[in-house]
Amino acid sequence: MTEHEHVRVAVIGSGFGGLGAAVRLRREGVTDFVVLERADSVGGTWRDNTYPGCACDVPSHLYSFSFAPNAHWPRTFSGQQHIRAYLEHVADVFRLRPHLRFGSEVKMMTWDADKLRWDIETSSGRLSADFVVSATGPLSDPKTPDIPGLDSFPGKVFHSARWDHDYDLRGKRVAMVGTGASAIQIVPAIQPEVARLTLFQRTPPWVMPRVDRAISAAERRIHQTLPLTAQIRRGLLWGIRELQVQAFTKHPNQLGLVERLARQNMARAIKDPETRAKLTPDYRIGCKRILLSRDYYPALARPNVDLVASGLGEIRGSTLVAADGTEAEVDAIVFGTGFHVTDMPIADRVVGADGRTLAEAWKGGMEALRGASAAGFPNWMTVIGPNTGLGNSSMILMIESQLNYMADFVRQLDVLGGRVALDARPAAVRAWNHRVQERMKRTVWNTGGCTSWYLDANGRNSTVWPGTTSEFRRATRRVDLAEYDVLRAGDRENAEVTA
């Protein structure tokens, strides 16, 4: 990277969001762009999460780009290696390699109000860009709780998203902390080989069976020779999930039936009523992400597994002490404790027009216009921004909607011509978020009686989209210029002269 390189667009991150943005920019005829990635390969989530059992929980034919169908998915819910290989393939097929800058962690980016551009400082040098697309991922920076005594634990410690494959778990006493989406995949994968597995569960999840099976060679051949069949399959997977949205957003009581199915799923494997009671959530299903697994409960029923229905409170040497006082001596601790979602680290590294960081602007909670633009941060947008998450469907649908918005943003800048920037109007951001939060009031995420990572430190739901993916698609089809201030180079000097 040269000292003063300038590009039209800088994309940050090379997961589904960043790679999708790169493909879309090429399609729009924009070739003057770079993709800045802190790691040394593409894949994001699917490069970093290599834990045993890691797989998607939305069927592969829906959890993939619409513009890059894959007739070769080996399973209905494919594993991490296959999803990672798919993203490498996307980078090759769409000739994105020349744009990729690995080992380039964005340390800071600052809006230059005179030049109407972003000055970006990365671990591999400086550059500037007219427009920034931040695709750093909502689940990209692992969160490990600050447990008293953790520093002096003599054994091995790692987070699910940074699995240490050099450490052999066979025959070890292992603690799994957390019962989220990653943990319920890890538990059945490691239970057969560890000596003892102690699971620290603060809140039990609702778990439905995952109908995962190998996709036969014949099916794959049909999808390859008749691509329409793969499209129909994707359409059906999408349609079923769209129909579920009303229950999550407007009629949470209807979810009682699903709770019954989840209870049956548990009862099939867990015969002991006391354990069943510990595993039964006391909140409405859907309030926290519904997890999918066929082998989680059977693994918990194995004799080498101890369920501690309490969070980890303290560590004394190699003894883990739960909040309820239960003790377990272990050789290794695996934290399945999630990510920095509502406090995304990149927000500390974006300095806007008034010198404030995005994190400061978002002190009261993250909010963005149509999940993309923040007021005071011109020509900047985020992919999977505030209130774009889904409880029941594929994030790729939301990413592709945001890429439509990005494409129109670039087009609008072209149409306006010259040195120009678009800055979301505070009133437009407020109005959008007011509508989102009004709709949120009835949803299961806000009324279901749980605390979850969907809610920020203020108890506000700044992560989930309270509607269907098609509503979001419509809302992000175009950039409405009435929602933006148009900034032109020279405006500031003119304003100063007039004053």
Ligand SMILES: Cc1cc2nc3c(=O)[nH]c(=O)nc-3n(C[C@H](O)[C@H](O)[C@H](O)COP(=O)(O)OP(=O)(O)OC[C@H]3O[C@@H](n4cnc5c(N)ncnc54)[C@H](O)[C@@H]3O)c2cc1C
């Ligand atoms: C284990 C797991 C399973 C999941 N399963 C599903 C699923 O089944 N269905 C679903 O819809 N969603 C799932 N998700 C959510 C998933 O994160 C999204 O679907 C999607 O992969 C996000 O893509 P992204 O590109 O936005 O972010 P990421 O894939 O996280 O990519 C972000 C990239 O940005 C890079 N980056 C971050 N900060 C910087 C910086 N400062 N400078 C340079 N580079 C930076 C990171 O290194 C990373 O490569 C899952 C998440 C996890 C963790």
